[in-house]
Amino acid sequence: MHVLLDFVARHTQGHATGVTSICSAHPIVIEAALRHALRMDRPFLLFEATCNQVNQDGGYTGMTPAGFVEFVHAIADRVGFDRARLVLGGDHLGPNPWTALPADAAMAKAETMVAAYVAAGFRKIHLDCSMACSGDPEPLPEAEIVRRAVRLCRAAETAHAQAGGEAPVYVIGTEVPVPGGATESIEGLAPTTPEAALATIRAHRDAFSAAGLDGAWPRVIASVVQPGVEFDHHDVIDYRPEAAAPLSRAIERVPGMVFEAHSTDYQTRPALAALVRDHFAILKVGPGLTFALREALWALDAIEREWIDPPRQARLREVVRERMHAEPGHWQRYYHGQGRALAVDLDYSLSDRMRYYWPDPAIEQARQRLFDNLHADPPPMSLIGQYLPHALRALRHETATNAPLSLAMAHIDVVLDDYNDACDPHASH
Numbered sequence: 001m002h003v004l005l006d007f008v009a010r011h012t013q014g015h016a017t018g019v020t021s022i023c024s025a026h027p028i029v030i031e032a033a034l035r036h037a038l039r040m041d042r043p044f045l046l047f048e049a050t051c052n053q054v055n056q057d058g059g060y061t062g063m064t065p066a067g068f069v070e071f072v073h074a075i076a077d078r079v080g081f082d083r084a085r086l087v088l089g090g091d092h093l094g095p096n097p098w099t100a101l102p103a104d105a106a107m108a109k110a111e112t113m114v115a116a117y118v119a120a121g122f123r124k125i126h127l128d129c130s131m132a133c134s135g136d137p138e139p140l141p142e143a144e145i146v147r148r149a150v151r152l153c154r155a156a157e158t159a160h161a162q163a164g165g166e167a168p169v170y171v172i173g174t175e176v177p178v179p180g181g182a183t184e185s186i187e188g189l190a191p192t193t194p195e196a197a198l199a200t201i202r203a204h205r206d207a208f209s210a211a212g213l214d215g216a217w218p219r220v221i222a223s224v225v226q227p228g229v230e231f232d233h234h235d236v237i238d239y240r241p242e243a244a245a246p247l248s249r250a251i252e253r254v255p256g257m258v259f260e261a262h263s264t265d266y267q268t269r270p271a272l273a274a275l276v277r278d279h280f281a282i283l284k285v286g287p288g289l290t291f292a293l294r295e296a297l298w299a300l301d302a303i304e305r306e307w308i309d310p311p312r313q314a315r316l317r318e319v320v321r322e323r324m325h326a327e328p329g330h331w332q333r334y335y336h337g338q339g340r341a342l343a344v345d346l347d348y349s350l351s352d353r354m355r356y357y358w359p360d361p362a363i364e365q366a367r368q369r370l371f372d373n374l375h376a377d378p379p380p381m382s383l384i385g386q387y388l389p390h391a392l393r394a395l396r397h398e399t400a401t402n403a404p405l406s407l408a409m410a411h412i413d414v415v416l417d418d419y420n421d422a423c424d425p426h427a428s429h
Contacts, residue, residue, distance in 0.1 A: 002123065002166055002167070002169055002219075003043065003044045003087060004019070004046075004087065004123075004124060004169050004221055005169060005219070005221065007019055007281075008221045008222070008256060008257065008258055008281075009256070011258055011279070011281050012255070012256065012257075012258070016276060016277050016425060017276070017281070017423060017424060018275075018276035018281045018282065018283055018422060018423035018424075019046055019281065019282050019283070019423060020046065020283050020285060020416075020419040020420070020423055021046050021047075021048050021089065021091075021260075021282055021283060021284045021285070022045070022046065022047050022048065022285060022286070022289065023047075023048045023049070023050065023091055023284055023285065023286035024047075024286050024289050024290060024355075025049060025053050025054070025061045025063070025068070025071075026289075026290055026293060026355065026358055027071075027075060028293055028405065028408055028409065028412070029289045029290060029293055029412060030047065030072060030075050031075050031078075031079060031405075031409065032289075032408075032409035032412040032413060032416065033045060033047070033289075033412075033416060034075060034076055034079045034081045035079055035409060036413055036416045036417075036420070037081065037085075038079065038080070038081055039399065040420050040424075042085075042420070042424075043085065044085045044086070044087050045081070045085060045086055045087070046087045046088075046089060046124065047072055047086065047087075047088055047089070048088070048089035048090065048091045048124070048126075048284070049061075049063075049065070049068050049088075049089075049090060049091065049122075050090075050091045050092050051090070051091070051092050051093050051094060051096050051097055051110075051113060051128075052092075052096065052097055053068075054067075054068045054090075055097055055113045055116075056109075056112055056113050056116050057097070059097070060330075060356060061359065062359070064116065064120075065090070065113075065116045065117045065119070065120035065122060066116070066119075066120040068088075068120070069088060069120045069121050069122075072086065072088065073086070087123060087124060088120075088121060088122045088123065088124070089122060089123070089124030089125070089126065090114070090117040090122045090124070090125050090126060091126050091128075091284070092126055092128040093110070093113060093114050093117060093125055093126055093127060093128060093152065094110050094127065094128040094129040094130070094131065094148070094149075094152065095107055095109065095110040095129060095131060095133055095148075096128070096131050097109070097113075098110070098133070099131050099132065099133045099134065100133075100134055101133060101134055102133060102134050102135050103133040103134070103135065103136055103148075106133040106134075107129075107133075107148055107151060107152075110129070110148075110152055111151065111152060111155040112155075114127075114152045114155045114156050114159070115155050115156065115158065115159035116159075117156075118156045118159035118160050118163060118168055119159050119162070119163045121163075121165070122168070123165075123166055123167075123168045123169065124168065124169055124170075124171065125152075125153075125156050125168050125169070125170050125171070126170075126171040126172075126224070126260075127149040127152050127153055127170060127171070127172055128149075128174050128224075129144075129145050129148035129149050129151075129152065129174075130145050130174035142199075142200070142203060143203070145174065146203045146204055146207045147207065149172060149204065149207075150204075150207045150208060150211045150213065153170060153208065153211075153213055153216055154211065154213065156168055156170075157213065157215075157216055167219060168219065169219045169220070169221045170216065170219055170220045170221065171220070171221065171222045171223070171224060171260055171282075172200065172201070172204045172220055172222075172223050172224070173197075173200050173201075173222075173223035173224035173225060173260070174224060175192050175196070175197075175200075175224060175225050175226045189226070189228055189229075189230050189237050190226075190228065190243075191225070191226055191227050191228040191243055191244045191247050192225040192226045192227075192247055193246075193247070194246045194247050194249070194250035197223065197225050197247060197250055197251070197259075198250055198253070198254070200223060201223055201254055201257070204220070204223075205217060205220075208220075218256065220256075220257065221256070221257060221258065222257060222258050222259060222260040222281075222282055223251075223257060223259060223260065224259070224260045224261075224262060225247060225259050225260075225261075225280075227239060227244045227247065227248075227259065227261050227275060227278070227280045228240055228243050228244050229261060229263055229264055229267060229271075229275070230263050231263060231265055231266050231287075231350045231351070232350065232351065233334075233335070233345055233349040233350060233351050234349070234350060235350075236266045236267070236350065238267060238268065238271055239267055239271040239272075239274055239275055241274050241278055244278060244280075245278070247259075248278035248279050248280070251279045252279070258279050258280075258281040258282065259279050259280045259281065259282075260280070260281075260282040260284065261275055261280040261282065261283055261284065262284045263284070264283045264284055264285055264288075265285050265286065265287050265288030265289075265291070265350070266288050266291075266350060267418075268418075269418040269421055269422060272418055272419060272421075272422035272423075273421065273422040273425065275422070276422050276423055283419060283422065283423065285415070285419060287350065287351060287352040287355065288415055289412060289415055289416075290352050290354070290355040290358075291350065291352045292411055292412045292414065292415045293408065293411075293412055294347075294352065294354055294355075295411060296388065296391070296407065296408035296411035296412065297316060297367065297370075297408065298317060298347075299387035299388045299411070300316075300370055300371075300374060300387075300388075300404050300407065300408065301314075301315070301316045301317045301370060302387050303374065303379050303383050303384070303386075303387050303388075304316075304370055304373055304374060306379075306383060307374070307377065307379045307380075307383060308373045308374070308377060312373060313373070314366045314367070314369035314370035314373060315366065316363070316366045316367055316369075316370045319362055319363055319366040320354065320357060320363055320366075321346065321347075322362075323357055323360050323362055323363055324346055324354065324357055327357075327360075330353050330356035330357065331345075331346065331353040331356075334349075334351065334353055335349065335353070370404065371403075371404040371405060374403075374404040375403055375404060378402045378403075379402070381395070381402075384402065384407065388407055388410075388411055390410060390411050390413075390414045391406075391407040391408075391410035391411050394410035394413065395407070395410070399413075
């Protein structure tokens with residue numbers, strides 16, 4: 001049985017279990033998640049790639065679906081994580097990367113992408129056709145969204161028939177903000193109404209049946225809704241169980257399905273546990289992990305400035321700032337401040353547009369030099385404690401070493417611990 005089908009069955013039978021969906025293509029984040037899952041003895045680990053990160057044209061990571069699979073498998077092999085325990089998912093799979101094209105052309109590209117994901121071994125597919133293409137009305141009518149989702153499901157099923165192996169499971173629904181967090185300030189966020197959530201599920205179920213996809217419908221495991229959680233550049237809207245209670249109860253009427261919650265980054269551990277308890281059982285996290293990575297790298301940069309002779313210093317922080325100003329395409333539409341306000345957004349925004357810059361060759365070279373410096377000349381425990389107290393605790397408990405990579409991953413582990421605790425209330429740390 002597909003591990004996600006088994007998970008949903010257990011959850012709907014009353015077990016308060018959840019799944020963390022890690023949406024990141026950064027190798028340090030991926031390695032940290034793999035090592036964390038090994039320590040926690042997790043039965044499986046779910047990584048997801050978005051249509052903008054990974055597609056047949058390369059996405060902003062430069063990776064095709066097959067390339068992403070190879071990338072994750074290589075890291076898993078290196079840390080000793082069994083590939084059979086990996087589940088790979090595709091998030092927001094639809095025409096989003098090609099919305100400048102007319103709908104038919106964009107959907108043709110989306111069909112090719114979905115087929116490539118399934119052929120490469122991705123087995124969790126989020127069908128998201130909510131975005132308007134060139135010439136479409138805005139917002140796109142739900143009936144058209146559903147029609148296009150069915151078109152992509154058919155492409156996925158055809159690809160699976162050719163590729164073989166375990167059949168994919170599907171996620172429907174699109175009531176979420178843009179991937180990566182809101183682009184403007186957030187006020188008055190309301191959960192999806194139960195009526196809207198159930199109507200979306202009914203519309204997809206009926207359309208699947210009409211299209212001859214009855215065999216795929218039992219593999220639709222979740223619908224994406226808005227439980228009332230979000231973050232923007234500087235603020236977080238925390239989960240309020242009482243506000244989401246009617247929505248939570250609604251999914252109990254739908255056999256074999258849970259809700260999937262996006263933008264759960266920066267929620268507290270109790271809030272994450274409450275989301276899982278309330279059937280928002282698949283928790284997406286992405287920027288929250290790369291934000292933690294950036295915190296760790298900035299801390300290591302600060303340690304370097306105090307510990308390594310100036311001529312040898314990598315000055316990673318300065319290099320990142322220079323490259324972000326030289327190539328502003330990934331943040332210019334989102335950050336509108338000037339002077340100090342812009343500098344704070346570039347470094348510290350919760351939406352973490354910095355994550356797009358880590359593959360930059362100059363930045364990666366500086367990051368590697370920073371690690372080489374601190375590996376060759378390890379800092380004293382007192383400096384580690386000053387800038388990375390969580391990592392020092394891991395070092396003292398012998399779950400980390402004083403190598404810079406290990407210290408960075410130990411800091412990311414703090415976020416992963418919150419999700420692990422929420423998804424498995426009986427987990428031990």
